Amino acid sequence: EDKVVQSPLSLVVHEGDTVTLNCSYEVTNFRSLLWYKQEKKAPTFLFMLTSSGIEKKSGRLSSILDKKELFSILNITATQTGDSAVYLCAVVPNTGNQFYFGTGTSLTVIP
Amino acid sequence: DSGVTQTPKHLITATGQRVTLRCSPRSGDLSVYWYQQSLDQGLQFLIQYYNGEERAKGNILERFSAQQFPDLHSELNLSSLELGDSALYFCASSPGQVFNEKLFFGSGTQLSVL
Numbered sequence: 001e002d003k004v005v006q007s008p009l010s011l012v013v014h015e016g017d018t019v020t021l022n023c024s025y026e027v028t029n030f031r032s033l034l035w036y037k038q039e040k041k042a043p044t045f046l047f048m049l050t051s052s053g054i055e056k057k058s059g060r061l062s063s064i065l066d067k068k069e070l071f072s073i074l075n076i077t078a079t080q081t082g083d084s085a086v087y088l089c090a091v092v093p094n095t096g097n098q099f100y101f102g103t104g105t106s107l108t109v110i111p
Numbered sequence: 112d113s114g115v116t117q118t119p120k121h122l123i124t125a126t127g128q129r130v131t132l133r134c135s136p137r138s139g140d141l142s143v144y145w146y147q148q149s150l151d152q153g154l155q156f157l158i159q160y161y162n163g164e165e166r167a168k169g170n171i172l173e174r175f176s177a178q179q180f181p182d183l184h185s186e187l188n189l190s191s192l193e194l195g196d197s198a199l200y201f202c203a204s205s206p207g208q209v210f211n212e213k214l215f216f217g218s219g220t221q222l223s224v225l
Binding site: 031032034041042043044045048088090092098099100101102103104 | 113115146151152153154155156167169199201212213214215216217218219
């Protein structure tokens with residue numbers, strides 16, 4: 001059965017800390033992996049990864065995919081209170097139009 | 112603002128009732144997806160429509176149904192509601208004629224079944 005597991009479930013850090021969020025997956029015929037940020041309500045798109053080893057960066061956020069070991073990490077450096085959110089990982093298989101979402105990592109950044 | 116509009120924002124109803132959730136996709140997007148998010152389950156894919164036709168089905172209960180209209184807005188109908196149906200229901204749309212990973216989510220409808 002296809003599944004996506006995120007860890008940790010929750011973490012609390014101080015402003016300025018660096019965090020690493022993990023996403024491991026078991027999906028038949030992998031196509032892509034996506035990261036979303038969910039604040040209050042609607043998830044918003046962060047990154048899409050399709051190839052191993054190529055880091056995607058956007059400001060203080062970066063992500064990398066390891067297709068051999070079937071995982072991805074999302075790094076956030078110099079965290080700010082505005083980074084507080086639930087971060088969702090989703091994997092898309094080649095065979096269908098489905099997104100398999102993990103349950104998310106809840107990040108709280110305290111001043 | 113993602114450009115995807117969902118109404119209503121909140122819905123409180125009783126068990127056994129029926130409700131309709133509405134979604135207007137971003138202008139030009141042909142695909143609409145429905146997701147259910149509960150505290151313990153995360154985001155669960157329910158169903159996808161593309162240009163009025165059902166394209167993919169996920170873990171959607173038989174008590175639930177959806178459709179996409181010619182103007183591309185979509186409705187999700189939930190009937191014989193149970194306590195366990197309480198959740199946040201998201202609609203998302205994506206552009207293009209082929210499958211596109213980049214989803215734009217609406218703000219969701221919070222359904223509470225009492």
